[in-house]
Amino acid sequence: MIERDGSHLIGxxxxxxMVGxxxxxxxxxxxxxxxxxxxxELVVKAFDLQSTDIPEQIQSLIVRSPLLGVVLPAPLCDMAExxxxxxxxxVPVARIAPYSEAGTTFDICIDNEKAAYDLTAYLIGLGHKRIAFVKGPPDHGDAKARFVGYRKAMGIAGLPVIEELCVQGMFDFNSGIVAGEELLSVKPLPSAIFACNDEMAVGVVAVAHRLGLRIPEDFSLAGFDDSPLARTVWPELTTCRQxxxxxxxxxxxFLIDPPAAPEDRKRSQDHDLVIRQSTAPVRE
Known part of the structure; x- marks a missing residue:
């Protein structure tokens, strides 16, 4: 057991x-x-997930700098090892938006599945039927849950999930460009695209501008997160705010003032749909 008494460092x-x-x-x-x-004080450390010695790197870091606790976002928060x-x-751990149960951690949760369901249902309510989806990294819990929510909303509405309209992304701008190039070459165009984070949605916007396509006149577009990008791109993005x-x-x-009761180790956060200029009723 590493001595942590008196530590004022949070990892x-x-x-x-994710950085940037x-x-x-x-x-x-x-x-x-x-x-x-x-x-x-906050200690920030970024890891290459392709590395095979992440646990050893973390052990070495903790020995050098005893931590009061560690905050883990996805996908690290779901890495059992x-x-x-x-x-x-x-070392106490606080997880942000975990996909799995751990039992020994403090968890800050958002229902990503319900949030994606609600945003997809909103697009369906605008009359959209050919709704494309840009997925996130395959090992990312948030991305998995959002894709489940999208599929569930489509299924309940009796709409098909079309394989060629569900393309892989990696939660970054460049993968959004690749996804946009793929989806905007499909004929007929999807009437709406739901990118499961704002950065990929902005990549789709860039492709649309290059091709001379108008948003939302030619297709609607929605993102997820309500990051600053959603408000600075043109048109401003409809998105889901966490x-x-x-x-x-x-x-x-959680780490600075940990709750004593086990039932208080989890806190849930609501989501909000933020409707902006990038979505509109479908045009027949």
Whole structure:
């Protein structure tokens, strides 16, 4: 067991592609606010998920810098081996939007499946039937849950999930461009595209502008997260807001002032649909 008494360091461990994203920035803002209030410092470490020695890297880091606790966003928050290492050395863990149950962690949760269901149902309510979906990384719990929600909404509405309209993305702008090029070459065009994060949606916007396609006149587009990008791109994105800064704040607060009761180890956050200019009723 590593001695942590007196530590004022909180670790924020993430995967390298997350660094620089709007999601990362908003979560980090919340973490920093909680740390500032409590007089703690934030230690940020990004890992290459292709590396086979992440547990060893983390053990080495903790030995050098004993931590009050660690905040893990997806997909690290669902890596069983990583959770076992942190539990074995006695470091408390707060997970942001986990997909799996752990039992030994503090969890900040959002119902990604329900959020994606609600956004898909909104598009269906506008009359859209050929709704494409840009997926996130295959090993990412948030991405899995959002795809489930999309499929569920389509199924309940009696609409087919068309394989060629469900394309792979990686939660970044470049993969959004690749997805946009693929989807916007399909004839007929999908009447709406739901990208399961805002950065990929912005990639689709870039392709549409290059091809001379109009949003939402030629197709509607929705993202997910309500990151700053959603409000700075043109047209502004319809999206699903998760309060990422609040989730970061609550995750750090779990570690700074941990609840005593087991039933208080999980906190759920609501989502909101944010309707902007990128979606409109389908045009026949």
């Amino acid at each position: 924020f461990f993430c995967d390298m592609p 994203s709007g999601y990362f920035g908003m979560v980090q803002m919340g973490l920093l606010a909680a740390c500032r209030k409590a007089g703690c 990583l959770l076992q290492v942190l539990h074995a050395v006695g 309060k990422m800064d609040l989730m970061g704040y609550l995750a750090a607060d």
